Amino acid sequence: MTDTLIDRRDLAFQLYEVMDTESLIQRERFSEHSKETFDAVIETADKMAKEKFANHNSAADKDEPKFVNGQVEMLPDVKQAFDAYAEAGFLAGRYDYDLGGMQLPESVMAACNGFFTAANPGTAGYPFLTTAAANLIRVFGNDEQKTKFLSNMLSGRYSGTMALTEPHAGSSLADIRTSATPTADGHYLIKGAKIYISGGEQSITENIVHMVLAKIKGAPAGVKGISLFIVPKFHVDENGNPGDRNGVSLAGLIHKLGYRGTTSTALSFGDDAPCHGYLVGEPHQGLKYMFQMMNEARIGVGFGAAVIGYRGYMHSLEYAKDRLQGRKASEKNPESPQVPIIDHADVRRMLLAQKAYSEGGLALCLYGARLMDDQHTHPDEQKRMEAGKLLDLLTPVIKAWPSEYGPKANDLAIQVYGGAGYTREYPVEQCWRDNRLNPIHEGTNGIQALDLLGRKIWQDQSHGLQLLMQEMQVDLQAATTERCQQWALSLSETLQQAVKVTQSLGKSLMGGEVDKTLANASCYLHLFGHIIVAWMWLRQANAAAHALGSANSDSERNFYQGKLQAAQYFFHWELPTVAQDLVLLRNQDDTCLNMKADWF
Numbered sequence: 001m002t003d004t005l006i007d008r009r010d011l012a013f014q015l016y017e018v019m020d021t022e023s024l025i026q027r028e029r030f031s032e033h034s035k036e037t038f039d040a041v042i043e044t045a046d047k048m049a050k051e052k053f054a055n056h057n058s059a060a061d062k063d064e065p066k067f068v069n070g071q072v073e074m075l076p077d078v079k080q081a082f083d084a085y086a087e088a089g090f091l092a093g094r095y096d097y098d099l100g101g102m103q104l105p106e107s108v109m110a111a112c113n114g115f116f117t118a119a120n121p122g123t124a125g126y127p128f129l130t131t132a133a134a135n136l137i138r139v140f141g142n143d144e145q146k147t148k149f150l151s152n153m154l155s156g157r158y159s160g161t162m163a164l165t166e167p168h169a170g171s172s173l174a175d176i177r178t179s180a181t182p183t184a185d186g187h188y189l190i191k192g193a194k195i196y197i198s199g200g201e202q203s204i205t206e207n208i209v210h211m212v213l214a215k216i217k218g219a220p221a222g223v224k225g226i227s228l229f230i231v232p233k234f235h236v237d238e239n240g241n242p243g244d245r246n247g248v249s250l251a252g253l254i255h256k257l258g259y260r261g262t263t264s265t266a267l268s269f270g271d272d273a274p275c276h277g278y279l280v281g282e283p284h285q286g287l288k289y290m291f292q293m294m295n296e297a298r299i300g301v302g303f304g305a306a307v308i309g310y311r312g313y314m315h316s317l318e319y320a321k322d323r324l325q326g327r328k329a330s331e332k333n334p335e336s337p338q339v340p341i342i343d344h345a346d347v348r349r350m351l352l353a354q355k356a357y358s359e360g361g362l363a364l365c366l367y368g369a370r371l372m373d374d375q376h377t378h379p380d381e382q383k384r385m386e387a388g389k390l391l392d393l394l395t396p397v398i399k400a401w402p403s404e405y406g407p408k409a410n411d412l413a414i415q416v417y418g419g420a421g422y423t424r425e426y427p428v429e430q431c432w433r434d435n436r437l438n439p440i441h442e443g444t445n446g447i448q449a450l451d452l453l454g455r456k457i458w459q460d461q462s463h464g465l466q467l468l469m470q471e472m473q474v475d476l477q478a479a480t481t482e483r484c485q486q487w488a489l490s491l492s493e494t495l496q497q498a499v500k501v502t503q504s505l506g507k508s509l510m511g512g513e514v515d516k517t518l519a520n521a522s523c524y525l526h527l528f529g530h531i532i533v534a535w536m537w538l539r540q541a542n543a544a545a546h547a548l549g550s551a552n553s554d555s556e557r558n559f560y561q562g563k564l565q566a567a568q569y570f571f572h573w574e575l576p577t578v579a580q581d582l583v584l585l586r587n588q589d590d591t592c593l594n595m596k597a598d599w600f
């Protein structure tokens, strides 16, 4: 079993050789940083993830949190890990110095968080939800709310949740029923039920700050009537100290396939006692605000899926080097020594696929994090706006592609182990179970597909799409070696076909054929996602080809050759799979649309 969470050489390559993260220190916000400080914080994250998070990953999976006498009992290691994360300053890592933060770029923070999720996705869930909830209050909350909650959340004294889903309203948030009734003293009484709320109850922090979607009595129907409320588990005085219990209570814990270390809760609001909620921002704007948290969380989900895929790849790679089995097909002598399974081409196929999915997914998510940096800190206003548009367009892909291919990587990791992979003695089955959540939460991948083809592609007269094509052109033209140029050509040809099919889908949508056009949105997401990840591989291949000539050690040459071979795998084995999507989309295939429920 390897303790490598994410290969540090690969991360350094992606951050500095592909993305030029070091250039961020020229921006005012990051001017007190250097490559050394970035590396130091990454080193701390890697070390802490191994010591405080990986140490109880399997134990927390086997010994799930329990509901005992109205309290949640969980392993003490989870609190120790959360506290260590908070003490090291990671909760506030990306925020301003005056908020107690470190003003680190998103690209660096995302890389750090990758280690924690790879080490223990269940425990990492608590700090990640807390930072995302805190960010909502930071951006949309009033001064009183910030005083009471924000610093306590960024210090790790309080944790946060996002409470959207209801038993009858998951994908369709327009239909939520939780209600908010105004009181005479300016706040609201919340009544309703939420389900699957991660971290909704735990024994880690002094208080839990739920960010709750609810409808104010008399609000417009649908998403236009949704407001956002802060609902603390314990009431908080003006100095931010917790007092009496508020009327939000745990109705039950939900038992899951994976991610068992994060409590999944059914919560009831206002059933046993009045539940007080505090409106964030303006009434009826809640979904818009929550989208900030959801978009952040969607990128986080993609990142998590990529690194859990990565972790399984690291385990199976090590196993394949050690496990002796059989001989080459051409070896006729039964007394010749057995070979490590990595010598079999079919095992290399499975390892290459995992490498292509997990390093490709990581590259995509780091690119998304860099867009966040550019959106907020690029010195050129035009570039800030463009980065925001690109990020908006790519968010469904950043969420969905790694969450589709991360579990596929874990599935292949199990296969590399053979029978051992199917047992609980080895870690890869847990990776798969944990990762299987990612296509489901934060908007299922089906919903991401609808968001991409139904909305994002056409937003601002497809300005985001045009910007994306311009960005891709830069890397297509940067391909200088024969191999890279071949890959650039096949990417460019596929892109042209995708553009044509996009135009015809656009015409159908404009012509009112909404159901028919969107019926195959998942094919479109696959097509679009594979093109984007092929681009990510071309960027890596260009950088590797450039560096290979001056590499001065065998390990460096091997590293760059490995990158080029994985790029070749993606271009030979993966990109061609979009041919099927192109046919189905071109024909606007109606097989699924016209199947009737009664025919099943």
Ligand SMILES: Cc1cc2nc3c(=O)[nH]c(=O)nc-3n(C[C@H](O)[C@H](O)[C@H](O)COP(=O)(O)OP(=O)(O)OC[C@H]3O[C@@H](n4cnc5c(N)ncnc54)[C@H](O)[C@@H]3O)c2cc1C
Residues within 6 Å of the ligand: 161, 162, 163, 164, 165, 169, 170, 171, 172, 195, 196, 197, 198, 199, 256, 259, 264, 437, 440, 441, 442, 443, 444, 445, 446, 447, 450
């Ligand atoms: C472990 C776990 C943790 C979670 N954590 C949180 C949390 O912290 N906070 C929170 O608020 N929620 C949380 N969720 C809820 C999660 O976001 C929802 O499960 C998810 O949004 C899907 O909703 P649903 O389960 O009701 O499925 P449904 O909405 O019933 O969907 C079922 C299927 O139908 C498809 N479908 C639904 N509508 C459409 C449509 N219009 N077009 C095409 N296909 C459609 C979906 O893609 C899916 O395949 C969590 C869920 C899990 C399992």
